[in-house]
Amino acid sequence: xxxxxxxxxxxxxxxxxxxxxxxxxxxxxxxxxxxxxxxxxxxxxxxxxxxxxxxxxxxxxxxxxxxxxxxxxxxxxxxxxxxxxxxxxxxxxxxxxxxxxxxxxxxxxxxxxxxxxxxxxxxxxxxxxxxxxxxxxxxxxxxxxxxxxxxxxxxxxxxxxxxxxxxxxxxxxxxxxxxxxxxxxxxxxxxxxxxxxxxxxxxxxxxxxxxxxxxxxxxxxxxxxxxxxxxxxxxxxxxxxxxxxxxxxxxxxxxxxxxxxx
Amino acid sequence: xxxxxxxxxxxxxxxxxxxxxxxxxxxxxxxxxxxxxxxxxxxxxxxxxxxxxxxxxxxxxxxxxxxxxxxxxxxxxxxxxxxxxxxxxxxxxxxxxxxxxxxxxxxxxxxxxxxxxxxxxxxxxxxxxxxxxxxxxxxxxxxxxxxxxxxxxxxxxxxxxxxxxxxxxxxxxxxxxxxxxxxxxxxxxxxxxxxxxxxxxxxxxxxxxxxxxxxxxxxxxxxxxxxxxxxxxxxxxxxxxxxxxxxxxxxxxxxxxxxxxxxxxxxxxxxxxxxxxxxxxxxxxxxxxxxxxxxxxxxxxxxxxxxxxxxxxxxxxxxxxxxxxxxxxxxxxxxxxxxxxxxxxxxxxxxxxxxxxxxxxxxxxxxxxxxxxxxxxxxxxxxxxxxxxxxxxxxxxxxxxxxxxxxxxxxxxxxxxxxxxxxxxxxxxxxxxxxxxxxxxxxxxxxxx
Ligand SMILES: Cc1cc2nc3c(=O)[nH]c(=O)nc-3n(C[C@H](O)[C@H](O)[C@H](O)COP(=O)(O)OP(=O)(O)OC[C@H]3O[C@@H](n4cnc5c(N)ncnc54)[C@H](O)[C@@H]3O)c2cc1C
Numbered sequence: 001x002x003x004x005x006x007x008x009x010x011x012x013x014x015x016x017x018x019x020x021x022x023x024x025x026x027x028x029x030x031x032x033x034x035x036x037x038x039x040x041x042x043x044x045x046x047x048x049x050x051x052x053x054x055x056x057x058x059x060x061x062x063x064x065x066x067x068x069x070x071x072x073x074x075x076x077x078x079x080x081x082x083x084x085x086x087x088x089x090x091x092x093x094x095x096x097x098x099x100x101x102x103x104x105x106x107x108x109x110x111x112x113x114x115x116x117x118x119x120x121x122x123x124x125x126x127x128x129x130x131x132x133x134x135x136x137x138x139x140x141x142x143x144x145x146x147x148x149x150x151x152x153x154x155x156x157x158x159x160x161x162x163x164x165x166x167x168x169x170x171x172x173x174x175x176x177x178x179x180x181x182x183x184x185x186x187x188x189x190x191x192x193x194x195x196x197x198x199x200x201x202x203x204x205x206x207x208x209x210x211x212x213x214x215x216x217x218x219x220x221x222x223x224x225x226x227x228x229x230x231x232x233x234x235x236x237x238x239x240x241x242x243x244x245x246x247x248x249x250x251x252x253x254x255x256x257x258x259x260x261x262x
Numbered sequence: 263x264x265x266x267x268x269x270x271x272x273x274x275x276x277x278x279x280x281x282x283x284x285x286x287x288x289x290x291x292x293x294x295x296x297x298x299x300x301x302x303x304x305x306x307x308x309x310x311x312x313x314x315x316x317x318x319x320x321x322x323x324x325x326x327x328x329x330x331x332x333x334x335x336x337x338x339x340x341x342x343x344x345x346x347x348x349x350x351x352x353x354x355x356x357x358x359x360x361x362x363x364x365x366x367x368x369x370x371x372x373x374x375x376x377x378x379x380x381x382x383x384x385x386x387x388x389x390x391x392x393x394x395x396x397x398x399x400x401x402x403x404x405x406x407x408x409x410x411x412x413x414x415x416x417x418x419x420x421x422x423x424x425x426x427x428x429x430x431x432x433x434x435x436x437x438x439x440x441x442x443x444x445x446x447x448x449x450x451x452x453x454x455x456x457x458x459x460x461x462x463x464x465x466x467x468x469x470x471x472x473x474x475x476x477x478x479x480x481x482x483x484x485x486x487x488x489x490x491x492x493x494x495x496x497x498x499x500x501x502x503x504x505x506x507x508x509x510x511x512x513x514x515x516x517x518x519x520x521x522x523x524x525x526x527x528x529x530x531x532x533x534x535x536x537x538x539x540x541x542x543x544x545x546x547x548x549x550x551x552x553x554x555x556x557x558x559x560x561x562x563x564x565x566x567x568x569x570x571x572x573x574x575x576x577x578x579x580x581x582x583x584x585x586x587x588x589x590x591x592x593x594x595x596x597x598x599x600x601x602x603x604x605x606x607x608x609x610x611x612x613x614x615x616x617x618x619x620x621x622x623x624x625x626x627x628x629x630x631x632x633x634x635x636x637x638x639x640x641x642x643x644x645x646x647x648x649x650x651x652x653x654x655x656x657x658x659x660x661x662x663x664x665x666x667x668x669x670x671x672x673x674x675x676x677x678x679x680x681x682x683x684x685x686x687x688x689x690x691x692x693x694x695x696x697x698x699x700x701x702x703x704x705x706x707x708x709x710x711x
Contacts, residue, residue: 091289134482223487226325
């Protein structure tokens with residue numbers, strides 16, 4: 001079974017600083033990590049490999065420093081890692097991102113399964129997975145919380161809008177998994193050491209030529225454009241703060257406010 | 263010959279306006295056709311003047327207008343002279359750019375009208391669809407075009423009429439057993455078929471699990487732009503859809519445009535837009551279409567569907583009054599204090615992620631970026647610090663009451679009423695007071711439309 005796991009390096013959201021006056025996002029202040037949802041995708045892939053044999057390729061698009069996340073994936077059990085890095089890939093929206101990743105997957109050759117996290121914590125769109133499937137013209141199953149690979153097909157449980165659908169698909173197929181699907185393992189110490197030395201392949205526009213049309217990557221390939229960015233100053237409601245007069249506060253809230261709700 | 267050369271309009275070179283770059287991720291560099299931009303380690307551009315041809319592509323993609331065209335004093339003089347001779351306007355685009363844009367405008371004009379996808383499960387509509395008809399009507403009015411609903415399913419014709427009541431004037435309907443249960447492939451194929459045939463300018467989809475899945479597939483097939491989780495939608499002076507969405511957990515607001523492709527697609531989360539007024543007398547036109555594919559071609563098969571909505575399960579997003587608890591509640595047992603207050607008020611109990619992680623509340627009660635977005639009439643935050651990821655999910659509530667022992671807790675910055683003190687003492691007193699008022703005949707229950 002050949003499995004591909006696309007994953008994203010994201011800033012640690014608790015550490016990113018926002019400068020309201022200057023309107024700047026200071027990403028350099030924050031550490032980076034693998035998007036937490038993608039760890040579940042990686043774990044699912046490794047479990048299938050352990051049970052059925054095969055290999056797992058982790059693939060990421062981003063700046064050179066995203067290599068560290070791919071090494072992390074290797075330490076957790078991926079066999080190969082590819083980083084898509086090129087100035088022409090920058091500024092991509094979800095359509096251009098999924099197109100570029102789909103191109104790289106085609107270059108990797110035949111595969112059976114692609115597993116993505118359901119969404120990322122920074123972009124939060126949940127679109128890239130289903131879009132990769134469309135570019136590759138293969139079916140996909142989203143929000144998978146349980147799965148079983150049996151011979152020729154995969155049976156998965158997908159949860160959407162308060163209903164659980166048990167569905168079956170032949171290969172190749174793409175899944176996006178939720179955090180309920182498994183508990184990701186931590187990388188072993190020994191594996192960390194080997195992963196540090198392992199090779200991460202770096203592919204740019206040259207390596208993807210024949211598999212992806214450069215005019216459909218990066219800013220050029222993105223139909224959406226960021227027109228304006230503002231960092232909203234926190235809305236100050238100029239509320240009433242009660243500190244020593246709690247009884248008064250309760251009276252005020254219960255008597256005035258609550259009866260006003262009608 | 264000499265003469266002609268001198269008249270050539272100088273284009274200048276791009277330059278960074280200091281302090282404006284937000285390190286958006288090298289959009290300018292990616293847009294440059296001449297490799298004239300390098301990035302420094304802060305993620306800001308360095309212009310290689312020798313390569314720059316002044317094409318302005320980088321200026322256009324910059325989200326914060328941090329780039330400008332620099333002209334030497336001599337070049338400015340030439341421009342001024344040319345302008346005086348009326349040979350060229352002072353600020354003029356490169357000719358190839360103008361041509362590109364004109365051709366594009368002709369193509370875009372074919373697309374008209376605002377469409378809203380009506381999400382349904384077993385014939386039961388998702389409320390977000392009707393909310394989208396409300397904002398859709400505003401957009402349609404601004405564009406002077408019609409508002410249409412798209413209804414796909416099995417035995418779903420009644421939803422067309424319901425969409426008219428909420429403001430649509432036309433409904434595109436594909437009604438067939440093949441759509442009995444949701445699967446991406448048949449649904450996205452049906453929508454792409456309708457879009458290619460009728461060419462809408464704008465298409466709105468609810469940002470539910472199903473909606474995100476579907477919209478992503480449709481946008482990819484049609485190769486058009488899709489903006490997820492919009493909190494604001496408006497039309498700009500060129501008639502384009504301004505799609506505003508939070509990013510970085512609500513710390514920044516980005517306004518996104520889809521300029522070169524149609525339809526302009528956006529998803530919006532439930533309860534972000536208000537429900538429009540119902541008018542039962544409204545009628546509309548139903549346009550019926552056939553299934554545009556063979557059922558045998560659908561790759562994924564549904565084996566079983568389990569309705570997991572437990573009887574009486576609480577949907578915090580639909581409540582008018584929410585009493586939410588965080589880590590400051592100290593223990594699972596203390597949530598009964600919140601339940602008592604909520605019961606008195608006719609509301610429900612919500613929670614921060616802190617309380618979910620502590621195992622005190624189930625995940626479906628979580629409010630915030632990775633939980634539900636709520637906009638109730640009243641939100642009472644008890645022992646919740648007010649992390650930005652929590653605030654983005656509740657700050658549009660009409661009235662916010664915050665109870666926290668720490669006077670510096672950020673939750674107080676969005677609170678209408680703040681009480682600094684121990685939540686375990688204050689909540690029971692508040693409940694008591696409400697009880698007394700109710701005994702006097704004051705009713706707090708608020709009906710939702
Ligand atoms: C990617 C990402 C997504 C996230 N999504 C969400 C989300 O959707 N929703 C969400 O809520 N969070 C989310 N978070 C987590 C968020 O950053 C906070 O960690 C979380 O909201 C904190 O929960 P809390 O306020 O209950 O706990 P804390 O931050 O620990 O606050 C507890 C508060 O209780 C007060 N307190 C303590 N004792 C008392 C007392 N006796 N009486 C009164 N007050 C008391 C304290 O002063 C403190 O302010 C997300 C984080 C990340 C990184």
